[in-house]
Amino acid sequence: MKLYTYFRSSAAYRVRIALNLKNLAYEAVPVHLVKDGGQHLKDDYRRVNPAGAVPALVDRDLNLSQSLAIIEYLDEAYPYPPLLPPDPAARARVRAIALDVACEIHPINNLRVLKYLTGELGVSEEQKLAWYRHWVEVGLAAVEARVAGNPESWKFCHGGHPTLADCCLVPQVFNARRFGCRLDHVPTVVRIDAECRTLPAFVAAAPENQPDAE
Amino acid sequence: MKLYTYFRSSAAYRVRIALNLKNLAYEAVPVHLVKDGGQHLKDDYRRVNPAGAVPALVDRDLNLSQSLAIIEYLDEAYPYPPLLPPDPAARARVRAIALDVACEIHPINNLRVLKYLTGELGVSEEQKLAWYRHWVEVGLAAVEARVAGNPESWKFCHGGHPTLADCCLVPQVFNARRFGCRLDHVPTVVRIDAECRTLPAFVAAAPENQPDAE
Structure with missing residues (x-):
């Protein structure tokens, strides 16, 4: 591959x-x-x-x-x-968390969107950063609402093994840290992210461990 | 339900x-x-x-x-x-088209994003409309690149029956028309949208046919 x-x-x-x-x-x-x-x-x-x-x-x-x-x-x-649980209801939950990241946070902060903001719309670097942080903080709060206090999220986003949801969440939390976003309002998200990053699969995938890292 | x-x-x-x-x-x-x-x-x-x-x-x-x-x-x-074909490769194609809409176009033009533009960023109505049209036109061009000339898209986005991809495409084309976006660069998208809208399932789901339509 x-x-x-x-x-x-x-x-x-x-x-x-x-x-x-x-x-x-x-x-x-x-x-x-x-x-x-x-x-x-x-x-x-x-x-x-x-x-x-x-x-x-x-x-x-x-x-x-x-x-x-x-x-x-x-x-x-x-x-x-498997990266999705077998049961349709559980699969829907995992996919919804993944989509909370992939549809509600990431697209709005994509490079091409940020470029349009500072280019065509003449937005300042400070406003761009506030935009970035706003969508990450609001978006991760929506994820937190799904996982906080939910017994299904006792270890990872769903259950005792990483799923599609964790594959999406960890890169988003990485970006959140990179751009200095607040994370104190999403303690369960922070806990799950840390849990994931103890696994070699997540460590090896991290940006800093890529051959093209700068 | x-x-x-x-x-x-x-x-x-x-x-x-x-x-x-x-x-x-x-x-x-x-x-x-x-x-x-x-x-x-x-x-x-x-x-x-x-x-x-x-x-x-x-x-x-x-x-x-x-x-x-x-x-x-x-x-x-x-x-x-079924709304997804049985074969993993075909399923991936259908999901990719759905995500072209759900991740690359729709989130950037969501109501809350447009509100942030005109509110926090003080963008004009005209600039907001240009933003809207830009992401729809670029995004639908990406869909067009997947379906144009592809024999798999002979009737609907994938094959002879509507799939998850069509469920996503038709609402996006509806929005494109509502906001006066260009569609002349995406003839296959326009053809598939028209094909879908001959089916009662799509007609009954249209905004103008909802009980809360204004």
Whole structure:
């Protein structure tokens, strides 16, 4: 397998965790989102992923994109260990937490969105940072509301093994720290993040441990 | 089943389509996103969905939120007719198209984001509209790149039956029209949207056909 990745990309980080949790070896192909005006926007990469977004995973003749679709694919094609529980209700809970991050926080703070803010809209660096922090803090509070005091979240987001939800949560908490967001209002999120980061699969997937880290 | 819905909510519209495609009867409970300063933000509704987002689906003792998690749940709990193809590669393709809409377009143009733009950032109505159109037009171009000339998309987004991808695409095209976005660059998207809207399940789910339509 070949993973087109950027060390700081939150979506690539999710897939790296999933691949590691499943003990799937992969070749990392770095795609720099800043250098050369963004290598992800060049024709070379657009032949891999026409949307020009990172990550993309190539598995034999299959060309996959969208991090959550990739992780669901991995879970179906390489079922062990599972990243979703067996029961539909529990699966819905795990997916909802993953989507709380993937739909409610991350897209609003994506690089291209921040660029539009400071470029087209002439927003200041300070306002941009306040925007970033606002969506992370509000979004993680929604995750906290799902996990706090919920016996299902006794160890990880759901149960005693990491799931798709944890694959999404840890990269988001990483970004939250990077941009100095408040985390004191989401103690369960912080506790789960710490629990995840004791596992080698999460450690190996961290931005600072990537071959293209700066 | 009880669906907490708002006629114009794109995410609620997705779930309405899915429920109709599966012939599942439901009681629509309207939650007005503007009236009373947003009924979704009141304690009453937060007891249903602490994140204060629409839609939420209550199925017996289960309380579900996040539209894509709800639709995946429906597909697992009520498998016929399926909204995802059986093969993992095809499922990944359908999910990727759904996420192109649900992660790359919709969150950036959500009501709360537009409010932050005009409120906190003091962006003009004209700039807000340009922002809206930009993300829809760029985002739908990414969908077009997946479906144009792809034999898998001969009728719907994937194959001869509507899937999760169509449940997401049609509400987004509805919004695109509502806000006067360009669509001439996405002819396959327009063709698939028209195909979907010949089906009663899509017609009955449309905003103008909801009990709370204005």
